[in-house]
Amino acid sequence: MSELPHGLIEGTVIERIDWTDNVFSLIVTAPINNYIAGQFTKLALQNLSGEWIRRAYSLVNSPNHKKGYQEMEFLLITAAEGELSPRLNALTKDDRIYVGKEACGFMTLEEIPEEAKDLWLLSTGTAIGPFLAILDEQLTQSRFENIVLVNAVRTEAELVYQSKIQALVERYQGKLRYIPIVSRQHCARALTGRIPALLGSGELAKKAHVKLTPENSFFYLCGNPCMVHDTSDVLIQLGYRKHLRRKAGQYSSENYWQ
Ligand SMILES: Cc1cc2nc3c(=O)[nH]c(=O)nc-3n(C[C@H](O)[C@H](O)[C@H](O)COP(=O)(O)OP(=O)(O)OC[C@H]3O[C@@H](n4cnc5c(N)ncnc54)[C@H](O)[C@@H]3O)c2cc1C
Ligand SMILES: NC(=O)c1ccc[n+]([C@@H]2O[C@H](COP(=O)([O-])OP(=O)(O)OC[C@H]3O[C@@H](n4cnc5c(N)ncnc54)[C@H](OP(=O)(O)O)[C@@H]3O)[C@@H](O)[C@H]2O)c1
Incomplete structure (x- = not known):
């Protein structure tokens, strides 16, 4: 070697x-x-x-x-x-x-502005992973009023970590909603379609029973760079702004590839 x-x-x-x-x-x-x-x-x-x-x-x-x-x-x-x-x-x-030896990245709890009350965690495929780590933290549970975990996958079999998610939903006592999306198969327990369209049409908010408001909502987008791009466009059209350390906004993202 x-x-x-x-x-x-x-x-x-x-x-x-x-x-x-x-x-x-x-x-x-x-x-x-x-x-x-x-x-x-x-x-x-x-x-x-x-x-x-x-x-x-x-x-x-x-x-x-x-x-x-x-x-x-x-x-x-x-x-x-x-x-x-x-x-x-x-x-x-x-x-x-x-x-x-050294992990890095800014998609963490401390980067979210203090004012945010409702946290939206929007992922495609394996990008649900970092959100499960965030949800595992005790602080996440006390800090937000509502948390919506969205995971969009192609097929139902790719809806992973179901028992871990179920345990989190129970632990959060009503504060955490999990919304799976399956895009290439019919799946009775999931929405069909793509994150940007479901967000733009209001279907995600309706399913979560959580209102979208620039005062309360903060979004993390993670995974497929096309989803991140298209969802950012929808959020901008809805009146949200990208979060910067020097100027607080309502969304931030991590692309898994270029
Ligand atoms: C910050 C960050 C975190 C990441 N975390 C994860 C993770 O937790 N799990 C994970 O599986 N990957 C993750 N990735 C992607 C990972 O780094 C690799 O790019 C991926 O495993 C492909 O590597 P490869 O050498 O096999 O393919 P490459 O030869 O590098 O081919 C890359 C191609 O594979 C596709 N691709 C890459 N990653 C994914 C993915 N996650 N889902 C769907 N398609 C993909 C894209 O079309 C991309 O162009 C992350 C990337 C970044 C930048
Ligand atoms: N998943 C599989 O069955 C499968 C099988 C063999 C190999 N692979 C490999 O796995 C990788 C793909 O993995 P993946 O399925 O986790 O990732 P993906 O292609 O990013 O798909 C995950 C989810 O993201 C959605 N999506 C794609 N583009 C989007 C956009 N612009 N806006 C919003 N949503 C979007 C997909 O919807 P759509 O379905 O509408 O695109 C799907 O629901 C590829 O490298 C591929 O080679 C996957």
Whole structure:
């Protein structure tokens, strides 16, 4: 093995969960530094020519979970012809994996303006992961009046972490609504369509029983960059502004690819 690039440390896969043929979770231990719920780190492996391939992956668990922050969970999809994700999908228990020691990212609780009362967490596919970490934090429960967790996937089988979400809904005692969207199949327990259209038509707000208002609402958008782009357009048309540290607004986003 060639020398480990700066910033990466060795870890071990201790468990994997297979949700579908190409959606899976890896549970990894590694001596990483502490992080904040909502952040991401790097996972890396060498390819056949010995080059290190690194990509960003969000942490699904809160750093305060009972097993401690050095036990991490990641939710992944295998990108067709991707360079790293198919190799990660081949890993099994006790395999070595390489992890960024320092997590980063600004999609965290402390970046949300104090005035926000209703938090909208809008995700496509595996981008539900960082939102589950945020929801796992005790502070999230006390800080907001309403939280709406939206996850849009192509097929029903990709609606992952159902028991974890159910436990969160119960723990939040009415404050948390989970709205799944399935776009390429009929699914009785989910909405059909795409996030921007369902937000723009008012269907998401109606389903959540939460009013959209620029005074109370704050939106995190995460995942498919086209969803982020189209949803931002809808929010701007509805009178919302992108949140900047120097000028508070009502939405912020993280793209999973370019
Ligand atoms: C901040 C950040 C956090 C991320 N967190 C996660 C995560 O928690 N889980 C995860 O699966 N991926 C995540 N990604 C994407 C991840 O970094 C890789 O891009 C992805 O695994 C593909 O890598 P690859 O080398 O296999 O494919 P590449 O050869 O890099 O091919 C990339 C192509 O795959 C598609 N793609 C990439 N990621 C996804 C995805 N998540 N869902 C659907 N299509 C995708 C896109 O079409 C993209 O152009 C994140 C990316 C960023 C920037
Ligand atoms: N999911 C699968 O069945 C499958 C199978 C084999 C391989 N893959 C690989 O997995 C990756 C795709 O993963 P994914 O299904 O999690 O991601 P995705 O393509 O981003 O789809 C997730 C959700 O985002 C929606 N979406 C797409 N573009 C949007 C936009 N502009 N605005 C709003 N919503 C939008 C999709 O709706 P639409 O359905 O309307 O696009 C779908 O509901 C690809 O790399 C692919 O190679 C996936």
